[in-house]
Amino acid sequence: xxxxxxxxxGKPGVNAAAAVHLNPVGTVRSRGDxxxxxxxxxxxxxxxxxxGFSHVWVLxxxxxxxxxxxxxTLKVHPxxxxxxxxxxxxxxxxxxxxxxxxxxCCPIVGVRExxxxxxxxxxxxxxPVLDLKPYIPRSDARPEARTPEWVKKEERW
Amino acid sequence: xxxxxxxxxGKPGVNAAAAVHLNPVGTVRSRGDxxxxxxxxxxxxxxxxxxGFSHVWVLxxxxxxxxxxxxxTLKVHPxxxxxxxxxxxxxxxxxxxxxxxxxxCCPIVGVRExxxxxxxxxxxxxxPVLDLKPYIPRSDARPEARTPEWVKKEERW
Numbered sequence: 001x002x003x004x005x006x007x008x009x010g011k012p013g014v015n016a017a018a019a020v021h022l023n024p025v026g027t028v029r030s031r032g033d034x035x036x037x038x039x040x041x042x043x044x045x046x047x048x049x050x051x052g053f054s055h056v057w058v059l060x061x062x063x064x065x066x067x068x069x070x071x072x073t074l075k076v077h078p079x080x081x082x083x084x085x086x087x088x089x090x091x092x093x094x095x096x097x098x099x100x101x102x103x104x105c106c107p108i109v110g111v112r113e114x115x116x117x118x119x120x121x122x123x124x125x126x127x128p129v130l131d132l133k134p135y136i137p138r139s140d141a142r143p144e145a146r147t148p149e150w151v152k153k154e155e156r157w
Numbered sequence: 158x159x160x161x162x163x164x165x166x167g168k169p170g171v172n173a174a175a176a177v178h179l180n181p182v183g184t185v186r187s188r189g190d191x192x193x194x195x196x197x198x199x200x201x202x203x204x205x206x207x208x209g210f211s212h213v214w215v216l217x218x219x220x221x222x223x224x225x226x227x228x229x230t231l232k233v234h235p236x237x238x239x240x241x242x243x244x245x246x247x248x249x250x251x252x253x254x255x256x257x258x259x260x261x262c263c264p265i266v267g268v269r270e271x272x273x274x275x276x277x278x279x280x281x282x283x284x285p286v287l288d289l290k291p292y293i294p295r296s297d298a299r300p301e302a303r304t305p306e307w308v309k310k311e312e313r314w
Binding site for chain 2: 101103148
């Protein structure tokens with residue numbers, strides 16, 4: 001960890017509206033048609049035990065959309081399809097939203113030192129990675145969850 | 158992005174490590190034994206359509222742990238149980254990690270204006286909420302996912 005966290009930590013009493021400061025833990029890299037996550041080398045110990053899981057949540061930053069207008073977007077047509085109803089961004093997985101966090105569940109291919117290889121990561125090359133979390137079916141798997149019709153039509157975002 | 162990223166960005170070779178700035182979209186509030194998420198009023202339109210889903214991902218900030226030592230913790234005994242193997246934080250859901258993001262799938266009770274009521278949210282009163290995302294089984298439900306033994310013993314974190 002850096003020594004530059006006094007911004008966030010130094011706010012006593014932490015009122016919830018205070019800005020939150022994140023230091024990316026790594027970066028998405030393309031290796032041919034594969035995606036790897038290259039962590040900051042000093043964070044390699046934080047991966048220990050991850051290969052005991054088959055899937056990982058990758059939380060990343062849609063850095064290419066980090067502009068005020070994208071972060072002020074409150075409604076979109078999901079999947080940019082005008083046939084889908086205009087919908088609040090919190091009811092979509094659109095990469096425009098107040099905080100540009102992407103969340104994808106990925107099968108784990110392997111870990112070597114500070115590098116994690118995964119499948120199915122829809123983050124672009126260079127995307128900052130914010131966090132990694134193991135997939136725990138008891139809390140995360142809700143196959144019965146209900147969705148609106150537009151979700152069922154195509155692949156997700 | 159802000160204009161104060163020189164701290165993280167100044168680390169050579171780690172361009173993606175430029176700090177990321179989030180403005181919380183709301184706050185967790187307790188109402189008796191229920192939890193509500195009170196969004197900033199101007200963000201109410203971003204909730205439109207969310208009740209078409211049965212479940213929502215709540216991304217929040219473990220604000221009570223926002224201190225350098227918690228953010229520098231790389232390994233823990235999961236669930237603070239010394240019988241569980243010392244494990245990298247990215248292989249746990251522990252509320253100590255480099256970026257203190259919590260992720261919980263919650264059944265949706267209802268939405269009224271800028272207030273979302275959910276079940277099962279394990280965030281404390283006052284926790285900043287960073288993002289909300291609809292639960293989409295096709296991408297999010299992996300009931301077959303494999304976990305290590307310690308996960309199976311008790312409830313999650």
